[in-house]
Amino acid sequence: MTRIGLEIHCQLTKLASKLFCSCKAEYRNTTPNSNICPVCVGIPGSLPLLNKKAVEKAAMISLALGCTIPEKIGFFRKNYFYPDLPKNFQITQYNAYGPTSIGSDGKIEIEGKTIRIRRIQLEEDPGRLVYEGTSEKTMITLVDYNRAGTPLVEIVTEPDFETPKQVRVFLNVLADLVENIGVADPYLEGAMRVDGNISEGDGNRVEIKNVGSFRDVEKALHFEITRQQSLVERGITVLAETRHWDEARRITVSSRSKEDEQDYRYLPEADIPIVLIGNNSVEQIKTQMPESIVARRERYIKKYGMPAQVADVLSSDRFYSDLFDKSHNEKNAKEVSNIITTDLMGVADTREKKLELKITPKHVSELADAIMENKLTRNSGKSALHEMVKSGKSLADVMTSLDLGHVSDAGSIEKIIDEVFKEEEKAVAEAKQNPDTINYLVGKVMRKTKGKADPTTTLEILRKKLAG
Amino acid sequence: MVERKEIEHLADLVKVDLSEPEKYIKQVEQILNYFDSLDHVEFHSDDTLGIQIAKDDLRDDVYEPYGDSLIEHLKKDQNNFIRAPKMV
Amino acid sequence: MNLGISATEFVSQVREGAISVEEFVAKTLERIEKVDGKIHAFITVDSQNALEKAKAIDKKIKSKEKTGICFGMPVSIKDNICTAGLKTTCASKMLENFVAPYDATVTSRLKSEDAIIIGKVNLDEFAMGSTTEHSNFGPTRNPWNTDYVPGGSSGGSGASVAALECLASLGSDTGGSVRSPASFCSVVGLKPTYGMISRYGLVSYANSIEQIGPIAKTVEDVAFLLNIISGHDVHDNTTAKNQNIDYVKDLKSGISGKKIGIISQMTGDGVDKEVASATNTAISKLQDLGAQCVSISLDAVEHSIAAYYTIAAAEASSNLSRYDNLRYGFDFGTEGYEFKAFISKARSNFGPEVIRRMLLGAFVLSAGYYGKYYLKAQKVRAMIKAQLDEAFKKVDYLISPTMPILPFKVGEKIDDPLKLYLTDINTVTANLSGIPAISVPFAMSSSGLPIGIQLFADSFKEKELLQAAYSLQETTNLPEMTL
């Protein structure tokens, strides 16, 4: 049996400041070493000042993953030398001497399977290394500390996954979850990083590091499982080691570094007092937590009678479910959910595309109302939506400029039907014989009106004329 | 008994080149032997000391840029990077 | 002009217009010029800036502008406390050129009260030592006899005050580093309660137990400085809130009716005969003032040295990791080196005492040993605190000699670190438990070497502690500095 465990590093990208200082949490697109202060580059004499909101957000993630939050949390130093680590230790949390990390012993259901969460800890991100030089001899390392001290939550699971697919589903759920809680944008570059560990049967555990993207996690795990299984088949023992994912060659490679043998010499970080969380705070944090994906799905089904599948799709996407919640009213909820799930989600399915959308809740709501009041056909509605998404113009403007107004007055429709009767004598005769072929004539009317004719009115008049 | 190998291992942990590891052997051993007395203390409680802070007294999440250009005080190259040696 | 006046006297003389700040500072600089070659208390002297500041303050006083309560008092600062624009070397090769980009909280509080930072003073490298011999810039010597050590690690602070090179100094006390030089140099030194004074800008050695502390000629001066530098600081989450106490007010309340416990573990075996006799004299003088003295046993003190050095070494090994010469440090190019080789080479410039403690720290924290050493040491801390809590239910103060021995000669004990560690037996208890302790100069030995008496009080009882220290000080009649 394959057993897979994960360690996920998730930056709290929605915070304003770093974990221990007032520098900006968002370090991307800044010139090298411009987002630094004495604390985050470890200038002698500086002291860490823990970010309150980071504690609260990490507590939210812990609660969402069913973890227990202790009464008191503490911080530890993990000592190792690396140029991206300005103090040559990382301030993190550690449970070996008693649980003091923000979360522990949680669980989450994924496709009917329980994944246990071992612990959740709050820690600082190191800086970034840039390698310069072509040959190994001339190679030097350039360090940018803008990222140093960015708040990070590490989520450690038990080895409860059996397949890479389960891992992928879990990661998608987790990404939706942190986005939904409003703690992180999981799609920012480097915002969510995953390490895995795999063992086959009673075999040794292999750590997989350096996996760049979610998609690659599945690939790396697949490769590693195949590699281990073929070793086992040939009677070769799998070594306990750390392997790095080689993105270019799509294989895992043994890393000769002694990283796993390192002795981190953990010790309590005395510059940060023990933080009293207390039951009151936990209750307070619970009230501040946004509605969970599961709860939202339930609400959609119960309150609006949405089909389970639609509710699923809508509730797990924070952006579109927010849009739904802001645009619908009692009357048009179903139509709004239709517009969003069948039309809009197809138009913009990536983060970048979502950001480009010029549509507002008002647009969506008016569009739904117009369709319900028969001012627009569904088809025309779709054209209007596409235009609003691009231009941000009001529905009225779009209907005028695209000439999408619904033709529902009997006079106008009758005129068009008369034209069709002249052009389609054969079809008219056939329809008189066989009423089932009437749809052909409806189609012709629609084509002539560019889909604007009200289908019910059209059908009514057609029937009358054929009978007469 | 502390041996040269052990001193070298400790020196590797804290990243210090020791020109004469022997110089440290006797004293480190003597001091560690003294520390061993801690192992014989009878404790009636598992308490440890430590100061505490209420969560609400922690720093508010506000971005305040560090006024001074700190990098100017550090060893930097012309592109404001810190230069480190090669890693391998 | 008498440089031997106290800081408090200086303030009143300047206010009365009896002396000018510029004149006093100029004379102080002359004094440093004259005697510091023999004592070597200073690493950096900021003459020009000190004189300019002095002139500016004189001008403020003349034009009746609001002046800070220090009125241009020249103070020295231990060279492990950050001062913007002035080097902060920690007496180490690793930071020989390091200029902090910011002021420590204590520095800025002193500056905002118009104290003049006259210079930075010597210490054992990164404050690790009790003799000020472990400085990369050479040892500091005792102004009472320059063949002798001034105590440490704040030896530059103690010596500079005793030698009349400044009116007061800030030191740091991790295991006795303020009180030891105070005792050996015959000045007053206070280790405040942990959390009383901001450590922001104090270069960490053992951050869970150390505090900045004032050193001055009199208890009044120490109370005066404590008013300025103590209190909550937003830059240090370990500082305590709501400590707005005036330590100068009611200083002379006396100790009549108070109970003092004599710590048997700190006054018995191993204490120098002259020191023991001075302690007994101190006790009887306090009794004469109406205090009641009883013997108190704190048997956890027996484990205090092992616990202290375990914790200090562990924290030091971590705190000193950042000195890898990449971001700051001495000139040493990275070309041709691989990372590990580079930093190991750079870090071999730490002195032997620092290296020794880092090795010990790595050992006690390494996998599998945490429970055997570090955790036990932490439990000893709690045990000592519990015994002190019991003691303070019975008594208001505790008393002991500050140092069990008299000052010794430079070089005399440098080769036997463990023996030297054991001389901290009377001081480390206050650090491990967090309680305040003060060393008051009390007597001179037959050979003319100072003896200090230590008083302890419960956490955040500095006001009461200073009252007792003042009472004790008033019973003494000590010689003037003749150097």
Ligand SMILES: [Zn+2]
């Ligand atoms: Zn910062």
